[in-house]
Amino acid sequence: MFVMDAIPVIVILLVVLVIYGLAYVFYGKRILEKKVARASPDRLTPAYEKFDGIDYVPANKYVLYGHHFASIAGAGPIIGPALAMAWGWGLPLLWVLFGNIFIGAVHDYLSIMASVRHGGVTIMSIGENVMGKKAKYIFLAYVWFALVLVLAAFFSVASSTFVGTPTAATITVLFMPIALLFGLLVYRTGVSVKTGTLIALALLIAAFFYSLNTPLNLTYEAWVIVLSLYSIIAAALPVWYLLQPRDYINAYLLWTFVALAIIGALLTFNYAFTGPIYTSFAGPGTLIGALPGTAAGRANVAYFWPTVPLVIACGALSGFHSVVGSGTTSKQLSNELDALLVGYGGMLTEGAVSSLAVITPIALAWSFAGLATATGLPVSEALLKVGINATEVPVIIRLGGADRFAVGYGLEQAVAWSRVLGPGVFESTFLTFRTFAAWALASFVMTTLDTSNRLARFAWKEMFDWLEPRSKSAYRVITNRWVGSIIPVVLGALMAYPQIRVYVPELNEYRTVYAYSIIWPAFAGTNQLLAALALLTAALWAYAIQKVRGGTSLLIMIPALFLWITVTAGLAWWLYAIVPGLPPLYQAGAGTIVAISLALDILLIGLFVTGLKRARL
Amino acid sequence: MKAKEVIGLIMTLLSLIIFAYEVFYVGLTGGRIGVKGEVTSDAMLISAGFLLILIGPALWLGEVPANLKKLIEAKTGRRLS
Numbered sequence: 001m002f003v004m005d006a007i008p009v010i011v012i013l014l015v016v017l018v019i020y021g022l023a024y025v026f027y028g029k030r031i032l033e034k035k036v037a038r039a040s041p042d043r044l045t046p047a048y049e050k051f052d053g054i055d056y057v058p059a060n061k062y063v064l065y066g067h068h069f070a071s072i073a074g075a076g077p078i079i080g081p082a083l084a085m086a087w088g089w090g091l092p093l094l095w096v097l098f099g100n101i102f103i104g105a106v107h108d109y110l111s112i113m114a115s116v117r118h119g120g121v122t123i124m125s126i127g128e129n130v131m132g133k134k135a136k137y138i139f140l141a142y143v144w145f146a147l148v149l150v151l152a153a154f155f156s157v158a159s160s161t162f163v164g165t166p167t168a169a170t171i172t173v174l175f176m177p178i179a180l181l182f183g184l185l186v187y188r189t190g191v192s193v194k195t196g197t198l199i200a201l202a203l204l205i206a207a208f209f210y211s212l213n214t215p216l217n218l219t220y221e222a223w224v225i226v227l228s229l230y231s232i233i234a235a236a237l238p239v240w241y242l243l244q245p246r247d248y249i250n251a252y253l254l255w256t257f258v259a260l261a262i263i264g265a266l267l268t269f270n271y272a273f274t275g276p277i278y279t280s281f282a283g284p285g286t287l288i289g290a291l292p293g294t295a296a297g298r299a300n301v302a303y304f305w306p307t308v309p310l311v312i313a314c315g316a317l318s319g320f321h322s323v324v325g326s327g328t329t330s331k332q333l334s335n336e337l338d339a340l341l342v343g344y345g346g347m348l349t350e351g352a353v354s355s356l357a358v359i360t361p362i363a364l365a366w367s368f369a370g371l372a373t374a375t376g377l378p379v380s381e382a383l384l385k386v387g388i389n390a391t392e393v394p395v396i397i398r399l400g401g402a403d404r405f406a407v408g409y410g411l412e413q414a415v416a417w418s419r420v421l422g423p424g425v426f427e428s429t430f431l432t433f434r435t436f437a438a439w440a441l442a443s444f445v446m447t448t449l450d451t452s453n454r455l456a457r458f459a460w461k462e463m464f465d466w467l468e469p470r471s472k473s474a475y476r477v478i479t480n481r482w483v484g485s486i487i488p489v490v491l492g493a494l495m496a497y498p499q500i501r502v503y504v505p506e507l508n509e510y511r512t513v514y515a516y517s518i519i520w521p522a523f524a525g526t527n528q529l530l531a532a533l534a535l536l537t538a539a540l541w542a543y544a545i546q547k548v549r550g551g552t553s554l555l556i557m558i559p560a561l562f563l564w565i566t567v568t569a570g571l572a573w574w575l576y577a578i579v580p581g582l583p584p585l586y587q588a589g590a591g592t593i594v595a596i597s598l599a600l601d602i603l604l605i606g607l608f609v610t611g612l613k614r615a616r617l
Numbered sequence: 618m619k620a621k622e623v624i625g626l627i628m629t630l631l632s633l634i635i636f637a638y639e640v641f642y643v644g645l646t647g648g649r650i651g652v653k654g655e656v657t658s659d660a661m662l663i664s665a666g667f668l669l670i671l672i673g674p675a676l677w678l679g680e681v682p683a684n685l686k687k688l689i690e691a692k693t694g695r696r697l698s
Binding site: 044048049051053057058166170173174176177180184187188210213214215216217218219222226229230233234237238240241242 | 632636640644645648649650651652653654655656657660661663664667668670671672674675678684685688689692693
């Protein structure tokens with residue numbers, strides 16, 4: 001274990017912000033927007049051309065930025081990096097920065113632009129134009145399975161967050177009616193956006209402080225059911241009614257969340273991280289879903305390469321983003337020039353969440369005793385208030401992923417504000433910001449829950465388009481809005497519902513393992529493979545349709561191929577080392593889905609090579 | 618008013634009553650809604666209110682807003698029904 005005391009928080013903050021700024025201007029704007037997509041404000045977008053009042057509806061670019069950011073953010077940029085800290089903070093940070101700039105932000109932007117140029121269809125259907133009809137259906141089936149895993153993982157993450165921090169459940173439940181009210185005020189009563197925003201934000205602040213003292217308690221299983229129903233309903237509602245107003249208000253929450261992370265880093269600028277920059281290249285197998293207490297051996301090892309994409313999902317890159325970009329986002333884009341801020345900027349902001357709001361606070365607060373010594377603040381006493389005994393749990397890494405994040409964020413903010421307002425506010429600011437962090441996580445997840453179900457519906461419908469000319473009535477039944485929504489939710493909920501009790505010899509106690517710990521690597525791996533496929537498709541679109549050649553084309557293709565090799569190897573390791581030790585439900589569910597996905601992936605890569613050869617002729 | 622709109626209005630009113638009762642009475646007097654580790658009627662009721670308020674106004678006021686319709690018609694030149 002290597003603790004690098006010499007690096008203060010401010011250095012990491014500056015490095016991250018400067019790298020992202022340069023990437024946005026030099027790679028995003030000058031290369032992707034100008035040379036690859038050649039975006040123009042004069043082309044009418046599908047939001048106008050195909051307006052239907054449900055899914056195709058133009059949105060203001062900041063509203064759409066809020067939607068895209070909140071939808072792609074999910075739990076991925078938070079839970080993944082929080083778990084990956086088991087390798088130390090250096091490797092996860094490097095992966096987030098590299099993945100963000102060269103893969104994540106690229107597939108977000110290009111999938112939006114490619115979709116906009118093809119009438120708002122998904123990246124899977126764009127695959128048909130560059131790889132043939134077979135590729136389209138294979139891609140659609142692959143994405144649909146991946147979305148089922150997204151739903152399963154996020155039902156579990158949201159439910160466990162609400163059980164762990166019930167005050168976050170209260171504010172989440174109160175948030176939705178406030179967002180609806182904002183939408184109705186603006187759309188129906190003619191209230192200006194400014195006045196509507198002020199009313200909504202005032203209500204939201206009141207609701208937050210009410211929630212701090214009023215937890216909403218339900219069991220994990222009950223939350224899975226409530227969230228499943230929410231996902232079905234929210235995904236079927238018109239976007240202008242719930243999605244757009246909620247995501248607009250969400251954007252304020254998310255910006256506050258990121259801004260506070262930056263302020264926290266500025267105020268704690270000279271403190272050194274109490275955590276190690278590097279622990280080991282071979283992390284514990286629990287990182288990729290092995291059950292705690294598993295004996296040493298093949299099942300208890302997670303090598304940083306190739307398994308990192310199975311742990312850090314959306315924070316660095318994510319295929320789900322391409323589906324969002326070419327699913328809900330492209331259908332609401334009102335001007336092609338908005339896509340850079342929405343797609344490339346949205347993804348960089350998500351990277352900032354991972355690096356500044358998750359990795360930095362956890363690295364700072366890694367050792368509770370170390371933090372108390374460095375700051376002179378009553379860290380242990382504050383932790384006891386939320387049921388954490390710092391003697392039994394001396395390092396943050398012993399907490400679960402969601403708790404690790406909320407406690408880390410809360411402690412960094414509490415240390416920061418204690419410097420400004422005095423040590424007397426330490427405990428109360430810790431409790432406030434811990435709830436705030438859990439709320440932000442829940443807010444990301446709730447958005448993703450209905451967006452991913454909406455996307456599963458799109459994929460489902462496109463998957464059955466061959467049926468329409470043969471039997472219109474059968475097509476209508478199968479692709480019905482509710483049928484398309486209910487099937488993936490039921491499958492996802494079935495995987496998220498059970499909890500597993502396992503004996504942990506090191507702690508000499510039984511622990512409850514939430515389903516997401518097991519599903520996460522399957523979800524992350526399938527999702528990252530999808531990222532590689534989506535980026536390859538986008539690269540092929542740039543090559544074959546946009547006629548982009550030379551270094552620019554390679555700049556997109558090489559990272560995509562590197563990712564494809566990494567994730568394929570990581571998933572193969574997961575199937576070989578972890579799956580045999582999982583309970584039968586997960587072997588049959590997540591294991592089978594990943595095995596099918598790998599097979600489809602091999603087929604798709606073959607079609608990609610054929611498509612590339614054809615484009616070169 | 619169409620039947621769908623009446624049902625939507627009833628659902629909206631019901632959800633507002635549930636929210637008002639749970640937030641202002643149960644929450645403020647008891648300091649919490651529901652009991653940790655249990656499924657109580659209060660927690661179920663506010664969950665039901667949460668789902669009802671999503672659907673109610675959508676059924677009641679569900680058609681595309683007029684200003685949005687106008688914008689699309691102006692940009693595309695096609696008339697929306």
